[in-house]
Amino acid sequence: MASASTTLPAPARIGLRISPRVQLGLWLVLGLGLVFFPAFAGVYFVYMASLIAINIIATVGLNITVGYAGLLSIGHSAFLGVGAYVSGLMWLHLGTPLLVNVVGGALAAFAVGLVFGIPALRIKGVYLAIATLAAQYSLYFVFQQWTSVTGGDRGLSLPQLNVFGMGETGFYYVVVAIMVALLVAARNLFRTRIGRAFIAVRERDYAAEVLGINVVRTKLLAFGLGAAFAGAAGALTAAFLRIVTPDQFTLLVSVFFLAAVVVGGRASILGSILGAIFMTLMPELLQHGLTAVSKGADLAGLIAPLREIIFGSLIIGFLLFEPRGLVGLVERAFGRSETFDSRPEG
Amino acid sequence: MTTHWMTKICRLAAPLALGACLISAPAAAQDLKFSIPVPLSGPIAVTGQAQQIGWQHAIDYINKNGGIKGRKIDASYYDDEYKVELGVAGFKKAAADGNLTFAAGDGTPFVRAISPENNERYKVLMANTGASSDLVDVAKYKYHFLVGPTYSDMIGLLFKHIKAQGASTPPKVAIVYSASEFGRDPLENARAMAKAMDINIVLEEETKFTGVDVTAHAIKLRNAKPDYVIFHGYAGNIWPEIAKLAREYGVKAPFMGTLFGSHPDVVSGIGSAVDGYLGTVSVELALKDRQEPMLKVIDGYLRTWTAKPYTGYANIGYMQSWATAMILREVIGRAIDAGKPLNGDTLIAEINALKDWDSGGIFGTPISFEKQRIPYGVIYRYSWPNGQFTVTPVGGFQKTE
Numbered sequence: 001m002a003s004a005s006t007t008l009p010a011p012a013r014i015g016l017r018i019s020p021r022v023q024l025g026l027w028l029v030l031g032l033g034l035v036f037f038p039a040f041a042g043v044y045f046v047y048m049a050s051l052i053a054i055n056i057i058a059t060v061g062l063n064i065t066v067g068y069a070g071l072l073s074i075g076h077s078a079f080l081g082v083g084a085y086v087s088g089l090m091w092l093h094l095g096t097p098l099l100v101n102v103v104g105g106a107l108a109a110f111a112v113g114l115v116f117g118i119p120a121l122r123i124k125g126v127y128l129a130i131a132t133l134a135a136q137y138s139l140y141f142v143f144q145q146w147t148s149v150t151g152g153d154r155g156l157s158l159p160q161l162n163v164f165g166m167g168e169t170g171f172y173y174v175v176v177a178i179m180v181a182l183l184v185a186a187r188n189l190f191r192t193r194i195g196r197a198f199i200a201v202r203e204r205d206y207a208a209e210v211l212g213i214n215v216v217r218t219k220l221l222a223f224g225l226g227a228a229f230a231g232a233a234g235a236l237t238a239a240f241l242r243i244v245t246p247d248q249f250t251l252l253v254s255v256f257f258l259a260a261v262v263v264g265g266r267a268s269i270l271g272s273i274l275g276a277i278f279m280t281l282m283p284e285l286l287q288h289g290l291t292a293v294s295k296g297a298d299l300a301g302l303i304a305p306l307r308e309i310i311f312g313s314l315i316i317g318f319l320l321f322e323p324r325g326l327v328g329l330v331e332r333a334f335g336r337s338e339t340f341d342s343r344p345e346g
Numbered sequence: 347m348t349t350h351w352m353t354k355i356c357r358l359a360a361p362l363a364l365g366a367c368l369i370s371a372p373a374a375a376q377d378l379k380f381s382i383p384v385p386l387s388g389p390i391a392v393t394g395q396a397q398q399i400g401w402q403h404a405i406d407y408i409n410k411n412g413g414i415k416g417r418k419i420d421a422s423y424y425d426d427e428y429k430v431e432l433g434v435a436g437f438k439k440a441a442a443d444g445n446l447t448f449a450a451g452d453g454t455p456f457v458r459a460i461s462p463e464n465n466e467r468y469k470v471l472m473a474n475t476g477a478s479s480d481l482v483d484v485a486k487y488k489y490h491f492l493v494g495p496t497y498s499d500m501i502g503l504l505f506k507h508i509k510a511q512g513a514s515t516p517p518k519v520a521i522v523y524s525a526s527e528f529g530r531d532p533l534e535n536a537r538a539m540a541k542a543m544d545i546n547i548v549l550e551e552e553t554k555f556t557g558v559d560v561t562a563h564a565i566k567l568r569n570a571k572p573d574y575v576i577f578h579g580y581a582g583n584i585w586p587e588i589a590k591l592a593r594e595y596g597v598k599a600p601f602m603g604t605l606f607g608s609h610p611d612v613v614s615g616i617g618s619a620v621d622g623y624l625g626t627v628s629v630e631l632a633l634k635d636r637q638e639p640m641l642k643v644i645d646g647y648l649r650t651w652t653a654k655p656y657t658g659y660a661n662i663g664y665m666q667s668w669a670t671a672m673i674l675r676e677v678i679g680r681a682i683d684a685g686k687p688l689n690g691d692t693l694i695a696e697i698n699a700l701k702d703w704d705s706g707g708i709f710g711t712p713i714s715f716e717k718q719r720i721p722y723g724v725i726y727r728y729s730w731p732n733g734q735f736t737v738t739p740v741g742g743f744q745k746t747e
Contacts (some may be wrong), residue, residue: 044439051431152525157458160466233523241430243459247527248430286423286437307425308387 034176038169048284050172053179054236055276059260060186060269061229066258067266068190069222070202071120072128075135076257078116079109079227081143081249083234088156088244089149098161098174102235109231110224112139117223121216136251143246155245158238175236182229187269189225199267200221263318263328274326286310377420378413378678378688380405382450383433386425390581391417393606393663395451397475398423401450402669403647414675415682426452430456430459439466443673447688448674454478455527461487469690471697473670475663477605478531479626491697492719493627493670497528497578498535500604501744503626503723505536505543507602507740508574520572520599522588522679529555529579532604544547548572553584560584562592585600586616586627588619593619600624610659613728614735622709624740629665630710631726632737634658638707644668659737669708676703692720710743721746 018026076173083105090101112135119131143150150156163170189195189273197218200208205215205231236325238244254281286307355673382401385394401421409418424436432455438448449464451457451474465471472490474481479498481487495503501521508517511736521536523529540547549570553563567575567588573596577585589601601623608625630636633645637660644665649656678688679697686692701711713720725740 042440044435047438048437051435153530154458157462157486160462237431241434242461242462243430243455244526245430245455245458247455283427291423305387 014030022319026333031210034180035173038172043168046168046172046301049283050168050175050240052277053172053175053332054233054240055260055280057179057182057236058230058233059257059264059276060146060272061226061233062257063226063261063264063266063268063272064186064189064198065222066261067268067271068195068202069198069219069226070115070124071222072125073132073135073223073226074129074251074254074258075116075132075139076226077249077251077253078135078139078228079113080234080237080253081139081244081246082112084238084244085143085150085156085234086231087235088158088238091158091239092156098163098239099259100284102178102232103240105235105238106228106231109234110228113227114220114222115229116227117220120219120223133251135332136254140246142247143249150244153246155243158242162240165226173239175240178232183269183273186229194218194221199227216243218283230317248282258281259315263315263325264326268325268327270330271325271327274330278326282314283307283311326342351479368498377418378447379440379443380421380448380450380674381424381437382421382444383424383426383436383452383456384450385428385452386423387584388398388427390428390431390453390606392582393475393661394425394428394664397452399651400661400664401671403651403664404668404671405642407643407647408671408675411522414678417682423487426456428453430455433745434460434493437464441470446470447678448472448693450475450670452476453528454481457487457490460635461490463691464477464489471674471690471693473673474665475670476528478528478690479535484718485570487718489694490718491673491694491715493666493673494599494605494720495723495746497532497604498539498721499719499721500626500723501532501536501576501578502539502746503725504574504576504604504624505539505545506744507624507725509543512574516544516546518546518571519549520567520569520570520575521547521550522549522551522553522575522577522585523581524555524584525552526555526579532578553588555580556583558587560591562586563588564595564597567592567597568595572597572599575599576603577601577607579604580607582609582612586612586620589616589623590619590655602626605662608726608728609661610655610728610735610737611654611661618730620728621730625726625728626723627662628711628720628723628724629662629669629708630724631659631662631665632739636707640668640672640706640708644708657735665708669705672705672708673700673703676700711740716744 003302036149037049041049058080060074062073065071066074084110087101087105090096096104116132120128124132160167161171163174166212190199197208197213200211200213201215209215209304210319237248260275261272262277264273265271290306383389386398405419405421408414412512413419422440426432426436433452437460441450449470449472451472454474454476457472457474464472469489473493474490477492477494477497477500479496481490481492482496506703507627508519518542522531523533537547546684548564549572551563551566553560575592575602577589585607603621603623603625605627610631612621613625615625626677630641633641633648636642644660677693677700678697681688681692697718698715701714703714704712709720709722710724711722713722722743723744724743726737727739727740
């Protein structure tokens with residue numbers, strides 16, 4: 001992703017400093033908010049919250065590959081598909097519990113991600129993006145054509161999941177718990193040698209090699225880890241919707257996650273969270289907002305195109321005025337700034 | 347410091363709070379609540395927009411004529427972009443508000459996803475504008491009904507027509523279909539029916555759902571030398587281009603098609619290259635100067651659709667919405683008369699109890715349900731006698747086998 005001449009200095013944070021006590025308080029409030037959210041929200045809001053949490057997991061995975069390691073991928077949804085099918089099949093044939101299915105889906109996607117990460121060893125940038133299309137199309141073909149296993153176009157119908165006997169609320173807690181665990185893992189990853197190796201390889205892989213980093217292993221691992229996050233998200237999607245079909249894992253879905261990374265902010269966990277929330281929630285909010293505004297007027301036919309136009313304009317607006325994405329806006333709102341600008345494609 | 351933080355949090359939270367406030371208020375208790383997700387954006391938006399207008403017109407007509415036994419319909423529309431997760435979100439939102447009488451479904455994948463939960467928990471009557479062949483599984487889709495035959499039924503009607511031409515040798519048929527779930531849907535049954543009816547399928551050609559380069563497909567059609575070509579699984583493009591190019595390449599075989607490829611405005615847009623095209627549909631489409639009571643009403647509404655020039659022929663999605671609304675008016679009315687609760691169990695029972703129901707012309711024959719679908723269809727011939735586009739039925743409505 002990064003060109004040879006650009007560097008990503010460590011962000012120089014200026015502005016407001018938050019005391020550890022305030023930070024702890026904020027985390028507590030957030031945690032309590034997540035725990036008690038279903039008590040105050042209806043089924044629809046719990047559903048949307050679960051969907052957002054799943055999308056956050058998938059977006060963080062793509063951000064590891066694209067944002068942190070600089071390996072452009074447009075085949076991310078295929079890895080979600082691997083996780084969804086593997087977990088669905090485990091559930092149907094082995095009767096394994098949800099958490100085991102999620103781990104199984106993540107491991108399967110990790111393995112498949114390693115295979116499709118091989119082109120990253122030789123090519124980068126848009127060339128790599130095109131190569132990842134192979135993952136998208138070949139895996140879609142497998143999902144659709146291997147009818148005896150995947151159910152073909154009609155897919156897999158999964159039984160009802162009733163976590164803790166709490167239905168959707170129980171599932172919400174599981175998804176949120178997995179999301180939090182994976183977010184913490186992703187954040188800590190970049191404090192480790194492996195995570196820093198991702199960033200070093202993104203900045204200049206030759207230099208990273210000179211420093212003793214195994215570039216081959218690092219690139220493959222970046223692909224594999226990103227795919228594993230996607231696999232976990234896919235497994236949760238399967239349990240969430242109780243159906244797995246090939247059309248849930250198309251190129252458009254990959255573009256959705258790529259847009260979430262760009263809009264949220266590359267190489268940022270917070271950016272992934274904000275991007276996933278924006279991409280999932282904004283069309284819904286626009287739809288409700290426009291419907292409310294047009295009450296009484298014969299504008300029903302205009303709501304969909306208006307929503308598309310406004311949504312598209314918002315994305316373009318972010319790219320023009322805040323290339324660091326939503327995370328840049330948040331940092332600005334909290335009086336922080338980072339010294340680097342958006343990095344050109346390499 | 348704390349105040350400063352709170353101010354900033356409030357600034358960030360304000361847009362979300364505004365969005366939450368904009369969510370519409372609940373309907374009046376007496377109203378019948380309908381949730382209607384339609385694909386207003388995405389790959390099949392053309393059909394979705396026509397469906398929405400059809401629903402709006404039909405509900406306006408019902409409400410202006412006393413509602414259903416005095417109860418008005420309160421419909422909420424939802425653009426699910428033909429995405430399963432958004433369709434489910436829209437359904438849950440509507441169901442969570444309570445008292446949902448009916449939920450439409452814009453596509454079979456959404457119906458497949460929501461049906462297990464609907465069967466176990468919500469028990470809401472549903473109808474889908476798609477026509478996938480597995481929707482006749484009444485145990486799996488317990489509260490769902492189809493407003494017409496399945497895609498396999500439609501292919502069966504076309505095969506029946508082909509056999510009725512009385513060729514001395516097994517007729518050769520090419521099936522050109524889109525690479526979509528509904529495009530591939532009837533293939534397996536089509537092969538079985540062809541074998542049983544001594545029809546030779548000489549080509550099964552899969553194309554993209556959208557795209558422009560169709561040369562390879564047209565060449566394959568020419569090389570296959572079929573006696574008939576059936577297009578299936580398209581909304582408005584690809585197949586017209588293939589048909590035009592195939593004609594230029596010398597393919598003389600009559601063209602045929604199924605439901606959503608047979609919109610009169612799409613076929614008329616192709617021009618005389620498809621003169622004689624035969625399309626299987628589930629509802630009446632020709633409305634101009636018709637005397638049947640409902641067709642007169644619908645024709646009046648169609649003329650008010652200012653965004654679409656009046657041609658005398660209705661879009662299939664538009665007519666399907668009218669057909670569904672009129673069936674609902676009938677069965678909900680019967681349930682209210684009988685003092686039954688308006689839930690999925692009672693309403694699907696009323697659907698299955700409809701026998702030889704007169705739709706006022708929407709269906710060209712009295713209809714009954716079988717396996718929660720309407721097993722009747724009509725083949726229309728689209729032609730240009732004297733340069734004027736006409737749509738005429740071939741043999742009237744017939745029962746599928």
